[in-house]
Amino acid sequence: MMISTKGRYALRVMIDLAENYGKGYVPMKEVAERQNISLKYLERILPVLTKNKMIEGLQGKGGGYRLAAEPAEYRVGDILRLTEGSLAPVACLSCETNTCERVQSCKTLPMWMEFHRLTNTYFDGIALSDLMSSDEFVKL
Amino acid sequence: MMISTKGRYALRVMIDLAENYGKGYVPMKEVAERQNISLKYLERILPVLTKNKMIEGLQGKGGGYRLAAEPAEYRVGDILRLTEGSLAPVACLSCETNTCERVQSCKTLPMWMEFHRLTNTYFDGIALSDLMSSDEFVKL
DNA sequence: TTTTTTACCTACTTTTTTAGTTGGTATTAG
């Protein structure tokens, strides 16, 4: 399985916040209930999104989270790469610590690279706004 | 990471056998040495390929494995689906045990389904013969 | 100023998956 709960939950939270865009700060407790996800687990997933300015958190009563920009500004690819670390299909692509000494002769590497490119292109082609309830998701 | 060693090793074994196609049975010991993979681990991975008639094993001295058909007959997608179980990006797609009760309202499901289709199409578009040393792998 | 509500933080735990290893048995050629 390529996408873990981290990425899937983060995406669902982002969609939820997108659907509440413009209504101020939304408490994560509400999102967790709506999405039926453990609040505590969500709290562990969100920091990477706030640190990368995707969402903004406000502490205290009346606080919560909100999107930092319009839903159309967000690419699903960015959200998944942040939360999953990478969308690479095999380890030797995910970072520069490529310790594989067969790189030069590897017969499958080009295939993995091309698939990686394809994956990024696909998810970068989808905006958060494409996944909101009002829209029907249609993609060739 | 989507593809584990099971799928990657199986693919390398298949390429190795493809490059020795027509030369009779090749002992897995040789393949393991060439590919620098534990023979014992390979022995655990291969049964699914033999049971599905992808390769043929012959016991005893002078035995080994060989492809059951020409390299061009094999699709990378088939090899990966057999060894990895499925190429689905998320669990809710990989089988009919879809216990998720949000199926109807899930805003991300169509996106995962389309990516799944894309993935299968990509890997089904590559034949084992495309990965052999003689060929230069070029794919749009 | 006290209470309540929220984000934010760190360490721990449990379960599952991955990546093997160990120790064999069955079969076949020479």
Added chain:
DNA sequence: CTAATACCAACTAAAAAAGTAGGTAAAAAA
């Protein structure tokens, strides 16, 4: 009979995934 091979089942160690526990800090409302 011996050597080389495929074939088989149980076990193990390490890592990752998925989530819990138990707080602190900040801000608004009472």
